[in-house]
Amino acid sequence: MALNRVTIDPITRIEGHLRIEVDLDANNVVRDAYSSSTMFRGIELILKGRDPRDAGLFAQRICGVCTFSHYDRATEAVEAALGVQIPDTARLVRNLLNASLFIHDHVVHFYQLHGMDWFDPVSALQASPAKAAQVAQQYAATPFNAGQGTYEAVQARLKKFVESGQLGPFANGYWGHPAYQLSPEQNLIMLSHYLDALKVQRTLAQAMTVFGGKNPHPQSLVVGGVTSIMDVVDPSRVSEYLFKMKSGADFVENAYMADMRMLGEVYRGEAAAGIGAGVGNYLDYGGFPQDNLGWPRAKDFFPGGVILNRDLNHIAPVDANAITEDVTHAWYAGPDKGVGPFEEETILQYTGLEPDGALNRAGKYSWIKAPRYHGKPMEGGPLARFLIARGLKAEPQASLMNEFEQQVGWKPSYWFSTVGRTAARALEAQALARTVPAWVDELVSNVAHGNTQTYAEWQMKDGDGFALRSAPRGALGHWVKIRNGQIVAYQAVVPSTWNASPRDHLNQRGPYEEALMNTKVAIPDQPVEVLRTIHSFDPCIGCAVHLFDAAGQEIGQFQIDV
Template sequence: MSIHPEKNAGIALCEGNLFIISVLRAKGRVARAWSTGKMLHNMNYLLGARLSGEESFFAQRPHCLCNAGHALAATRALERLIGIRLPESARLARNIVHALQYLLDHLTHFYLFYSNDWLDLAAALRASPEKTAAFAREKSPSLAAGAKFYQEAQGLLAALAAGDGGTVFSVGKAGHPAQNASPEASLLVLSHIQPAMDIRTKLTRAQGILRGALAANATWHIGGLPQSASLTGGGNPDLSPTARAACAALLGECRQFIEGTFLPDVLLVGGIYKDWAAVGRSDAFLSWGEFPGPEGGDALFPGGVFTVKDAGQAAPASPDAVTDETDPGWAERDKDRYRLRFGPGETAYHWRNDDFRWFSAPRHAGRACEVGPVARIVGAYGRANAMVRELADAALTALGLPLGALDSVIGRVLARGIESVACIRSVTAWLGDLDRCLDAENPVLQVPFTLPDSGEGIGLAELTRGALVHRIRLRNRRIVAHEALVPSLWNFSPRSGDGIPGPLERALLDIPVADPANPLELLRVIHTFDPCNACVLRVEDADTGRVTSTNAK
């Protein structure tokens, strides 16, 4: 990976960050966009002690997002440095635990973090429970519930809106022109918030069986599963047949919800906002690949760099092809917006801590690449993964959309639903494989290894949000560099010195903005890339000369 500490000190990015998104609105649409911000740099001061094998444990601590995924990437970096070939039991356990995290994230993101971008809570509270029940039966037999269910859901939603739900459950100004969902459609989907949280609890319990009760995830143990793992019960983690059967039962309940409720909810939103399949394109995609198969087998989501049209001929994705421009040669107008030098009377942004550095512009062989669910789904589709193709074709056919529609705002929503079903089906299969592996005579749980004195290892992982790479460099058994390139930098990167915009900047172009003071449409685009990050939205209105700023989550 062509990132050099001696040239760009502290390029490692932890995820204490703030995003500032500026757009120029002209004739009601986004004419130009700038994405910038700062991140806390450099984990080296936390990990610069002697190499002990506990680096994956500590790698979780500097990150406020996707902690477990950072630990996985750090573990893989050390295993590659050491030259470890993971035993089958550990491969399966890791795949299961990591895929369950995808499901936890997708449910949280859809129902809690951005459902109110598309659905009107105020409208849901005035919907008819009887009409909603009829509407649900019409949409899908799996969604059918009686009027009493929707009446009780309205009561819960009203209590959340009146309590301490904050902006997530607040009832804002009703009637935003971008919200087209009917009261019944809004109530139908929002009524599933509590059931979705109940399923999250079950997913967490299933995940906990395999990762154990250790402070660090036991499945991220270097070289395989830890010595404390037990196949007969009472260990940490407990991998006994009884525990695995309990895990399978939980997954059965989760699968029923994900296939019968979550995916239909996603398709319902996609159908209502079908016009959002024509906007928000980013063009190029990158995935490192995730959920490896057995030795010599294909990963569930293969790696590559591609567009939707050429996904079948994806170029290899390699950290060695990554460049990371830290100070692009922008034109003055762009430089002012990227460095937040605005006019008199506007908000001034100051960081007093030098550990925070401006966003850089990562590129793969010169291409600005989107990372995340669309990249993984389209990549798997292009490589003829039968399950992913079947799920994607069924979803797109149901909405009357072509494959190219996945490269869009609503396509990113659909990809979350498709990926969730692919993951829960795969987890079910992997758990069966793990049963056969652990029930065999003398199963191998870990491989012995010796920590080297010096070397370099690169660990690649796909978080729910997208591509992550960790690089660990040793010298005399000390970590001299521990760097990370995180998904947010790919998706939210500024334009590079040659003028190529980042994926979000490109996707924001031509997005309609009805009310600059309430730019709901911009939030939709941002949240479909990444619903976790807080940001400030600046809208410069060329038609009125006004500038408005909005704090957003």
């Protein structure tokens, strides 16, 4: 049977460079899929020879979105290698920084990066603002910035935008595509919240700066704790953080969750059909520690665990020794089978594309390695975390899932879908937004009882260490080896490495690839359905370190002496 190859390169509205190739049959159903990172990321090599105290500052440059995640993980990995135990107040500050990151990241992802896979802004021009105000009342008791006047202003702004011909983020969209199912009024509500989110994300970023100093790339983490002691003991600074986070929480509760209930209801058929389900295996290391114990941890707000074959009745603990990376189909040299992060190396072996420009599917075709857990591909992210929490009956996650199902008429099986993956991210923002005030109270109580130490003294020594925790997009691990005061080996296995991985030596597809299987594409040259599933993972492909011209030739190499 002849198949039609569709290539999407680059996939937009993400961090980095991602290429997806799918093969469609005569009915435009995906019969095969390949995921390729097309630019190299070299932070692991850059870290070799560096002072371990600088690991976090370099590692957070892996990404311009979830910068704190890599900063925190790299710092923790060094602390593990050196046997450093941070003070409890420092743990609380790191959790509060992380909470602002997670909520900010999820809001930005849905509205600015993923939302237009679901709503059609052009359709909003045909909406009735009065009717839209009524529709908004169906999904929230106190809808965010809603009302006929608000929607009239948004519609007028959109009309002026369209008439100018300068469409900006709305340019080149597949507007009017049959995959869009929201009514004009629902599209107007979503568009209004898209504009609101531009302001809300700024407020949430400002919350991080209270304890982090700046955003992106905060500066207050050090090996041994945090440096923001003056902010911790200043009631006005703590109140400023809480005020900004509560402002973000209002948006999460009354806009983000309202929109997700609307999507869950309208796209319930896609959820029921399991479109975009993926590999069915889920992994998370756990996140937001509630005590200062090392690995493995028993008290995390996000409990860690492993799910195989969608079996929520058997949640296994994570075995760090079971994590490997396979380079069979990645542009690196190494053994045919997977190697653990402490043993593997990052040796480039670029073999190029096929003569016609297609991926070399039988050989190497991606700059992303293939992480595996006991040899199996694993999906990470908010859906993985919520499924693990539901299996373990952890709160508030289990109750939030039950509540959402009742509100939108879902069955538990509906979560195994692109829509479910998208909804879980909103629920995670809601769970954190509701919990942050209690963590602030705990910090205030610590300070009131004189527990103001935010840094623990330590001594440099040789050691190997790793840190495994949740990041917004999934399971994030950093591994480091320290000898004579220098980093001699470094590996980071990041969420999008797990999710965007190519095939392995057993020819098992990665989660992106498997999630696209059997997807029906209405219009092959307008593959909204493919983009929707890929974006639901919140892809974050690392930034490049080489410059190429249009013909693919290297322009030059640059060495900077620091």
